[in-house]
Amino acid sequence: MLRTLFLLVLMLFMAVPGHAVEPDVFIDLKFRLDGQGREKEKLSTSGQAKPSTISLPKGFRLASQRNEPKPGTSWSDPVTGMTFVWIPSGCFMMGDKKEAGWETSRHQVCLDGFWMGKYEVTQAEWKKVMGNNPAYFKGDRNPVEQVSWNDAKKFIQKFNVMGRGGFSLPSEAQWEYAARAGMTGKWYWGDSNESICIYANVIDESSLRSNLGVCNDLYKFVAPVGQFKPNGYGLYDMIGNVWEWCEDTYDRKAYSGHSRINPLHSGKGKQRVVRGGSWSDVYDNSKCSTRYASDRDDARNYHFGFRLVRAK
Ligand SMILES: [Ca+2]
Ligand SMILES: [Ca+2]
Secondary structure (H helix, E strand, O other), X not given: OHHHHHHHHHHHHHOOOOOOOOHHHHHHHHEEEOOOOEEEEOOOOOOOOOOEXXXXXXXXXXXXXXXXXXXXXXXXXXXXXXXXXXXXXXXXXXXXXXXOOOOOOOEEEEEOOEEEEOOOOEHHHHHHHHOOOOOOOOOOOOEOOOOOHHHHHHHHHHHHHHOOOOEEOOOHHHXXXXXXXXXXXXXXXXXXXXXXXXHOEOOOOOOOOHHHOOOOOOOOOOOOOOOOOOOOOOOOOOOEOOEEEEEEEOOOOHHHHOOOEOOOOOOOOOOEEEEOOOOOOOHHHOOOOOEEEOOOOOOOOOOEEOOOEEOO
């Protein structure tokens, strides 16, 4: 009876249009130990998640079993003012079993907690570290673009010397886990493409190719960071604005070789993973599970930027 009442309240809570789900709600609902070291994945989305029972990898502990900052805790780097949000340890189902090739197979991944950039790295932050501004769409609060994977690594190298150190690009597993914030559908707000203009800067009715948009998000090109609603962890622009470089080498079959804890694919190729889509992508190419490969790690264009992570 109590369980039914609880689920009813949860469904009413999730039905409020445009309501951003608080991080604590995700953490409380996503997993419940059943007393035998196994967990039952709980529903935290509007009817799109399916109950499943998953087991924790040996030795892995959830955020609730560790002494971690509370989800959503933030701090700002003193050198650049860049803000980071705590993403708690946990497990999730990575990928999308419905897509052919790039995003399959859907598999369980468990990650240690980490700090993640609340926003894409801005041009003001880039300038403070590198002393130049390569971006095509100029604006201090706009995300930096026209930066290759190699450029991003040079930024990180210099930033690590200037400040607290320990910064890196996210693995694509970290990126997807943080982007989903406990959601299991296409996007961190659910499966409705009509909500995308509230949460993300993608191709819309104001874009040059207006016939591809389903609503108007007011930005034909990049937007200053933080103009759209954040996900459940308080991260902005995980979908849209600029694609975000990840540490992994791109391999179409990378998931088949993933370890269950903190996977990172580092092959020989020059292709690198970018995630999340950009201002020039249609909504269906900008899902939480969408993977894309740059041609080379030195490729620059005005669709690609990045954000940082930092270990505990
Ligand atoms: Ca747009
Ligand atoms: Ca983005």
